[in-house]
Amino acid sequence: MGRLYAAVDLGATNVRVAYGDKTGIKKKLMRATDKSRGAGGIAAQITRMIRELEVKWIDAIGVGSIGPLNLCKGWVVNPPNLPFKEIPIVEPLSEAFQAPVKLMNDCSAAVLGEQMFGAGVGLRNIVYVTLSTGLGGGAIVDDHLLVGKDGNAVEIGHLTIDPASELVCGCGCKGHWEAYCSGSNMPNYARLLLGERKANDSILLQLAGGTPEGITTEILFTAASEGDPIALWIVDKIGMVNAIGFADIVNAYDPELITVGGSIALRNPVLVLKPIDENIDRHLINRKPEIKATPLGADAVLYGALALAIKEAN
Numbered sequence: 279m280g281r282l283y284a285a286v287d288l289g290a291t292n293v294r295v296a297y298g299d300k301t302g303i304k305k306k307l308m309r310a311t312d313k314s315r316g317a318g319g320i321a322a323q324i325t326r327m328i329r330e331l332e333v334k335w336i337d338a339i340g341v342g343s344i345g346p347l348n349l350c351k352g353w354v355v356n357p358p359n360l361p362f363k364e365i366p367i368v369e370p371l372s373e374a375f376q377a378p379v380k381l382m383n384d385c386s387a388a389v390l391g392e393q394m395f396g397a398g399v400g401l402r403n404i405v406y407v408t409l410s411t412g413l414g415g416g417a418i419v420d421d422h423l424l425v426g427k428d429g430n431a432v433e434i435g436h437l438t439i440d441p442a443s444e445l446v447c448g449c450g451c452k453g454h455w456e457a458y459c460s461g462s463n464m465p466n467y468a469r470l471l472l473g474e475r476k477a478n479d480s481i482l483l484q485l486a487g488g489t490p491e492g493i494t495t496e497i498l499f500t501a502a503s504e505g506d507p508i509a510l511w512i513v514d515k516i517g518m519v520n521a522i523g524f525a526d527i528v529n530a531y532d533p534e535l536i537t538v539g540g541s542i543a544l545r546n547p548v549l550v551l552k553p554i555d556e557n558i559d560r561h562l563i564n565r566k567p568e569i570k571a572t573p574l575g576a577d578a579v580l581y582g583a584l585a586l587a588i589k590e591a592n
């Protein structure tokens with residue numbers, strides 16, 4: 279009998295679960311995250327969803343989760359986008375399935391998934407970056423996953439680009455990378471760049487209802503895809519900031535490969551990755567690695583959770 283594992287991707291918006299073996303995911307399921315039954319409702323929802331997969335047995339469970347985490351207690355604590363202080367994960371799941379449970383930050387899980395199932399097979403130095411509602415990363419250095427004292431070793435979204443910036447990050451600090459380039463903050467940066475610039479005849483402002491206040495990340499990339507010069511200029515400026523962030527990653531971790539996931543990068547791979555490639559060199563002291571979209575797509579964290587479970591059971 280081969281070993282079977284359950285994998286969980288816990289996000290603020292969606293929960294994904296899957297089961298699989300060492301060859302990959304066999305069956306998966308996604309639902310909106312249930313915020314209506316208190317903090318305990320999250321593990322209960324995950325338990326119900328894993329049961330729905332009708333897997334015959336489970337040797338271990340891996341969970342890639344939004345942070346911050348308390349890894350000692352097996353909790354998610356004060357997540358910015360869920361209304362709970364402490365969400366117990368490890369204990370309720372291990373009780374429900376009588377199997378070991380490994381919890382990890384979602385991007386740290388994803389980089390393990392990349393090494394076991396994705397573009398990083400056979401590599402010992404890999405960074406995974408997600409460009410999504412938020413901005414995060416996971417790193418394997420010398421074949422070793424970086425975790426940190428609380429499980430938050432690679433919080434790259436909060437690297438400072440410009441401490442004098444007008445842009446305030448969700449964490450409250452000024453000029454963090456995420457304040458420019460995450461899905462939730464990109465429209466603020468677009469408005470700052472637009473400033474007094476006359477752009478009334480641009481596709482961007484037409485799609486935004488005639489006012490910069492109407493700009494969303496989706497509208498920005500739609501206008502850029504249609505060739506609107508103003509939108510393309512803003513997307514290029516965002517790419518220049520991303521190039522600084524990616525260069526910081528290369529200078530700090532010296533990876534041979536950086537893979538990029540998250541909805542913004544996966545939906546707009548050329549618009550996001552090309553300006554990084556064109557602008558990164560001037561910020562680098564280390565040798566430039568390969569930088570590309572993850573082949574695991576929207577399942578990157580789920581594959582990561584499967585990799586966590588496999589490592590936990592072996």
Ligand SMILES: [Zn+2]
Pocket residue numbers: 435436447448449450451454456
């Ligand atoms: Zn921040």
